[in-house]
Amino acid sequence: MLEIKNITKKFGKNVVLDNISFVVKAGEAVGILGSNGAGKSTLIEIIVGQIKATSGEVLLNGEKDVYKNVGIQFQEGVWPKGMTSKLLIKYFKKNWSKKFDDRTNDLIKIFELDKIMTKDLNQLSGGQKQRLNALLAIINNPDYIFLDEMITGLDLKMQLRLSDFFKELKKEKKTLVIISHIPEEVETLCDRVMIIDQGKIFLDKKLEEVVKTFGSVRNMLIKYYKGELHEK
Numbered sequence: 001m002l003e004i005k006n007i008t009k010k011f012g013k014n015v016v017l018d019n020i021s022f023v024v025k026a027g028e029a030v031g032i033l034g035s036n037g038a039g040k041s042t043l044i045e046i047i048v049g050q051i052k053a054t055s056g057e058v059l060l061n062g063e064k065d066v067y068k069n070v071g072i073q074f075q076e077g078v079w080p081k082g083m084t085s086k087l088l089i090k091y092f093k094k095n096w097s098k099k100f101d102d103r104t105n106d107l108i109k110i111f112e113l114d115k116i117m118t119k120d121l122n123q124l125s126g127g128q129k130q131r132l133n134a135l136l137a138i139i140n141n142p143d144y145i146f147l148d149e150m151i152t153g154l155d156l157k158m159q160l161r162l163s164d165f166f167k168e169l170k171k172e173k174k175t176l177v178i179i180s181h182i183p184e185e186v187e188t189l190c191d192r193v194m195i196i197d198q199g200k201i202f203l204d205k206k207l208e209e210v211v212k213t214f215g216s217v218r219n220m221l222i223k224y225y226k227g228e229l230h231e232k
């Protein structure tokens with residue numbers, strides 16, 4: 001169980017997260033929606049320990065060292081010249097000298113990275129980097145997986161393939177926290193939907209309830225952006 005307790009984050013005077021609390025149960029898949037700049041990525045970065053909260057705490061199964069059992073899909077980075085997918089995967093798996101195991105080789109094929117394994121990362125396309133980042137999130141088979149706009153910008157074939165792949169992980173009772181601007185991604189993968197609005201939780205509902213009330217996550221989001229949702 002992941003507990004987010006009274007998280008506030010300020011950058012200078014800017015309050016980006018304002019006393020956010022919620023619990024994610026093991027095996028749950030939560031989709032986090034919201035406007036650009038609402039605080040979604042900051043929230044995930046705090047949960048996984050990449051940045052510090054101004055106040056509040058995050059506990060995973062009652063413990064503070066959340067990073068030990070999570071996988072996070074990093075945003076696109078700038079890499080040293082000569083860094084390749086192969087080297088980066090080895091680094092993440094901490095097995096510089098060993099051959100990849102069967103699971104890793106399968107993942108490389110599923111994510112269609114096999115042909116670009118030894119190419120300089122700075123020469124990869126945006127979608128190729130994104131697929132690599134998504135693979136790194138799961139390479140160590142974590143129980144808690146955080147995906148920040150995982151399929152945005154991928155071609156439809158890869159969007160469907162990765163959605164199917166993460167759907168299978170969900171069946172294995174992995175816990176997923178997904179930031180997305182694509183309502184269909186949330187509807188496909190998640191059983192709980194949240195909207196973050198100006199650093200606060202504006203809406204937190206079961207997918208079932210959203211679909212029953214609005215017909216779809218997209219319809220709910222349209223209502224939200226039109227100012228016709230009053231959840232606060």
Ligand SMILES: Nc1ncnc2c1ncn2[C@@H]1O[C@H](COP(=O)(O)OP(=O)(O)OP(=O)(O)O)[C@@H](O)[C@H]1O
Pocket residue numbers: 011016034035036037038039040041042043
């Ligand atoms: N390191 C930083 N220093 C100062 N302000 C920051 C920093 N990181 C983020 N912010 C600000 O915090 C706010 C929330 O940013 P965040 O990236 O969490 O939004 P988001 O909801 O993920 O947006 P998007 O949908 O555009 O990815 C923004 O106003 C952003 O400018």
